[in-house]
Amino acid sequence: xxxxxxxxxxxxxxxxxxxxxxxxxxIWLIITAFKTYPDIYAYPILYFPQNITLEHFKYxxxxxxxxxxxxxxxxxxxxTAALTILISVLPAYATTRFDxxxxxxxxxxxxxxxxxxxxxxxxxxxLFLKYTGLINSFLGTMVVYLPFTTPIAVWMIRNFFxxxxxxxxxxxxxxxCSRFQAFYKISLPLVIPGIASVGIYTFIFxxxxxxxxxxxxxxxxxxxxxxxxxxxIGQYQTRWGPLFAGSVVASLPPMIVFGFLQKYFIKGLTSxxxxx
Amino acid sequence: MDTATKDKLILNKKNSLRYDLTKNAFAYRxxxxxxxxILVLVVYPVVQNIIIxxxxxxxxSFANYIDVLFDPLFHLITINTIIWTVxxxxxxxxxxxxxxxxxxQDIKGxxxxxxxxxxxxxxTPDIVAAVAWKWMYNDMYGVLNDILMKLGIIDEYxxxxxxxxxxxxxxxxxxxxxxxxxxxxxxxxxxxxxxxELYEAAAMDGANSWQRFTKVTIPVIRPYIxxxxxxxxxxxxxxxxxIFTMTNGGPANATDTFVTYSYRLAFRFLDFSHSTAxxxxxxxxxFTIAIIYTLSLIGKEE
Numbered sequence: 386x387x388x389x390x391x392x393x394x395x396x397x398x399x400x401x402x403x404x405x406x407x408x409x410x411x412i413w414l415i416i417t418a419f420k421t422y423p424d425i426y427a428y429p430i431l432y433f434p435q436n437i438t439l440e441h442f443k444y445x446x447x448x449x450x451x452x453x454x455x456x457x458x459x460x461x462x463x464x465t466a467a468l469t470i471l472i473s474v475l476p477a478y479a480t481t482r483f484d485x486x487x488x489x490x491x492x493x494x495x496x497x498x499x500x501x502x503x504x505x506x507x508x509x510x511x512l513f514l515k516y517t518g519l520i521n522s523f524l525g526t527m528v529v530y531l532p533f534t535t536p537i538a539v540w541m542i543r544n545f546f547x548x549x550x551x552x553x554x555x556x557x558x559x560x561x562c563s564r565f566q567a568f569y570k571i572s573l574p575l576v577i578p579g580i581a582s583v584g585i586y587t588f589i590f591x592x593x594x595x596x597x598x599x600x601x602x603x604x605x606x607x608x609x610x611x612x613x614x615x616x617x618i619g620q621y622q623t624r625w626g627p628l629f630a631g632s633v634v635a636s637l638p639p640m641i642v643f644g645f646l647q648k649y650f651i652k653g654l655t656s657x658x659x660x661x
Numbered sequence: 662m663d664t665a666t667k668d669k670l671i672l673n674k675k676n677s678l679r680y681d682l683t684k685n686a687f688a689y690r691x692x693x694x695x696x697x698x699i700l701v702l703v704v705y706p707v708v709q710n711i712i713i714x715x716x717x718x719x720x721x722s723f724a725n726y727i728d729v730l731f732d733p734l735f736h737l738i739t740i741n742t743i744i745w746t747v748x749x750x751x752x753x754x755x756x757x758x759x760x761x762x763x764x765x766q767d768i769k770g771x772x773x774x775x776x777x778x779x780x781x782x783x784x785t786p787d788i789v790a791a792v793a794w795k796w797m798y799n800d801m802y803g804v805l806n807d808i809l810m811k812l813g814i815i816d817e818y819x820x821x822x823x824x825x826x827x828x829x830x831x832x833x834x835x836x837x838x839x840x841x842x843x844x845x846x847x848x849x850x851x852x853x854x855x856x857x858e859l860y861e862a863a864a865m866d867g868a869n870s871w872q873r874f875t876k877v878t879i880p881v882i883r884p885y886i887x888x889x890x891x892x893x894x895x896x897x898x899x900x901x902x903x904i905f906t907m908t909n910g911g912p913a914n915a916t917d918t919f920v921t922y923s924y925r926l927a928f929r930f931l932d933f934s935h936s937t938a939x940x941x942x943x944x945x946x947x948f949t950i951a952i953i954y955t956l957s958l959i960g961k962e963e
Contacts, residue, residue, distance in 0.1 A: 396766045403760065404777040410838065411781050413804055414793040430807045472698055475691035483688035486681045491692055494699055499892075500951045501703065502899040504920045504940040508713060508933050509706035532703050539695070564687045593786035595902040600928055611788040615906060618792065625796060632789040639784040644776065 411636070418442070418629035425625055441630035451631055453606070454613040457523070458592055459638075461609055465527045466587040469534040470580055477542035478568055482551070491539075498536035503596055506532065514601055521603050529597055534590055538583040545579030546572060589639050610635045714937035725938040734914060735922075735939070742898065742918040742943075744829060745836075749897045752837045754890055757844025762874075764845070765852045779849075783842035791906035794835035798822050798907075822908055825915030832904050832916050839903065840896070844889050851885035852878070891954040895947055919943035 417425060418441055420434045445451045480488050510529045511520070519525025554567040562570065595611045602608050608616070614631055621628075682689060717724045729735050764775050782790070797805045798821035806818040821831045855878055863873045879886075901920045904910065910917035910925065919939055926936035 393766070393768055396763060397768055400763055400768075400774045400778075403763070404774055407838070408777050408781050410790070410793045410797060411785060413797060414789070417796065426802055428802075430802070430804055472694055476695040479688040479691035483685045485685035485688045486678065487689065487692060487696075491695070494703075498699075498703060500895055500947055501707065502895075502920065502940065502944055502947055503901065504899065504923050505710050505944045506706050507924065507940070508927050508937050509709040511927075512709070513706065528702070531698065535695070535698065589784070593788065593902075595788055595905070596924065611786060611902070614788045614792065618795075618906060628792060629796070632792045635786055636784070636789050639786060640780070643780045643784040 414629055415633055417625065418633045420626075422626060441626035442634070445627040445630045445634075449613075449617075449627060449631075451610075451613070451634065454608055454610045455634065457602075457607060458609040458611075458635075461523050461526060461598075462588040462591040464523060465530045465534060465591040466584040468527050468531060469538050469587045470583055472531065473535050473538035473542055473583065474573070474576075474580065477539045478546055478572065480539070481543050481546040482554075482572075495536040495540050498532060501532065503533065507596065507600060510597070511600060520601055521607055523607065526598060526601055527591075529601065530587075530591055530594065534587045538587065541583050541586070542576060542579045545576040549575045585642055589642065592639060710937050711941060713933055714941050717934065725934045726942075729935055729938045729942070737914055738917045738919060738922050741829070741914070741916060745833060745904075745916070745918055746894060746897045748833045749836050749840065750890060750893050752833070753841045753844045753893050753897075754886075756837060756841040757889075758848050758886075760841070760845045761848035761852055764849055779842045779846055782838050782840075783846075785839070787839065787902035788906055790835065790839045791903045794831070794838070794903075795822070795907050798831050823912055825913055828908055828912055828916050832907055835907065836897070836900065836903055840893070840900075843896075844893060847885060847889045848882065851882040854885075855881045887954065887957075891951065894950055898943065898947055919946075 416432075416434065419437045419439070420431070421436050421438045421440070424431050424434045424436065476491060479485075480491055506529065514520040514522075514525045514529065517525070519528065549572050554571050557567045557571050558564070593611060594609075595615060598609050598612050599615055602612060610631070614628065614635065617624075617628055617631070714725055715721055715723070760778055764771065764778065785793070797803050800806065800818055800820040800823065803818075803821070805821070806815070809815045810818070819827060822828050859877045859881070860873055863877050868876060898918070899920060901924065904916050904918060904921050905924070908916045910921045920943065923936045923939040923943065926932045926939065
């Protein structure tokens with residue numbers, strides 16, 4: 386018994402130190418965002434700044450129009466999530482409820498899509514968007530995100546459909562429901578948690594995606610937060626203040642979502658990924 | 662095979678297909694949009710990418726691949742990609758499994774540690790992680806040099822992102838910070854599947870904790886490890902925003918990988934032919950690794 390409490394306190398100390406190290410880059414980002422310019426470039430480094438300022442936040446929102454990029458990211462994220470859910474719910478349902486010849490190929494396509502690198506699509510999608518006139522549009526960007534969100538969404542929602550007992554639908558069918566009504570009225574409401582975690586996953590993907598958005602959303606009125614931050618680094622190497630303020634704000638939506646829903650979300654993701 | 666059996670087989674096949682289509686009509690209608698989407702947005706672009714890479718001035722040619730494969734810069738980038746992927750995958754595995762073991766301990770305040778260790782790096786957007794690390798690595802005002810000096814590990818400020826090998830190390834560390842959490846989550850989920858009785862039985866047989874780890878934990882979570890490592894390899898090879906933002910492949914191409922190189926060819930030099938050749942080479946490598954892993958996984962299970 387004595388040894389066990391000794392081990393426990395070592396684990397405890399280790400976790401405290403490791404948490405500190407892991408949280409540090411992010412905490413440092415926040416501290417720097419609230420420092421005045423002289424303090425940012427102070428020597429020796431100021432770990433506990435005396436003067437806290439909101440000037441960088443004001444600058445990034447008022448002078449650089451950050452709220453516009455923030456709104457663009459929101460639109461893109463919500464739209465991508467909605468489109469992904471729309472496309473993935475039915476195949477997820479069909480591959481759990483029916484034993485048909487195309488089931489295996491569909492499931493295989495999910496696995497194979499996981500392996501496709503984004504870079505393979507960068508040139509074809511550029512040509513595709515130019516050809517369809519969807520370049521520099523939210524809709525076009527949502528569409529090219531789908532190959533990276535839909536397969537994993539089908540996979541995640543499948544796990545939730547699998548937990549819905551078949552007998553529920555069978556009794557509805559006997560009561561005169563059509564096949565679609567049985568799906569729509571009985572099973573679909575029961576997998577809303579699964580749909581929610583897919584929505585979160587997709588939103589976060591779109592929120593931080595850089596390669597496609599940087600290449601396809603070229604006009605400033607359409608740019609997202611990552612694109613803005615990336616271009617800002619390129620243009621003003623040394624203006625760290627607004628860059629950090631923008632970065633802190635950019636981290637808020639995913640942090641909030643994960644903070645509240647992490648347990649639930651992690652369960653959905655890992656069960657989808659490791660259950661064979 | 663005589664014609665009679667052949668006809669019968671064809672008939673059977675036809676019947677079963679027709680039977681399948683009628684019986685599962687709902688399923689086929691349900692997957693239709695998904696199938697169309699896969700064909701238009703996955704199959705077509707992949708094929709197009711291959712076609713572009715084999716064309717020079719409208720004619721079929723291997724020239725793009727030959728140019729790329731005999732370019733010394735591409736050899737350097739291949740080495741970079743190997744260093745980057747192997748280091749990140751090994752570190753993600755070690756850090757991820759180690760932290761999963763720690764977080765799996767039943768202690769007070771476990772949820773808080775779990776939230777900090779797993780959520781902060783993972784939820785931070787890629788570009789923000791890149792910004793934060795770029796600032797920490799800054800040679801004059803960076804906090805990393807200051808801390809390392811105070812700890813006595815270095816005795817002068819290091820130009821982290823300006824020297825090839827340091828820059829390689831720097832992007833690898835930043836990526837492990839960003840990426841280990843996903844591995845840790847999978848390993849944590851895996852550890853929770855290990856039956857407690859196995860540990861108790863092993864303890865009764867006099868196994869110490871290291872033996873319990875190697876003889877009980879590892880064999881049980883082995884399939885999870887293989888899956889996670891495979892996914893990490895694929896994600897790491899394909900990972901773009903961190904390197905792009907922190908170094909954009911520099912200094913002197915020391916941190917250039919297939920992905921950043923291919924991207925630069927396409928969007929800075931508008932050289933789609935060579936860009937697609939590089940991205941297809943990257944694709945073939947990723948695909949081969951995935952196939953080998955999958956086959957070995959299936960082989961082991963049988």
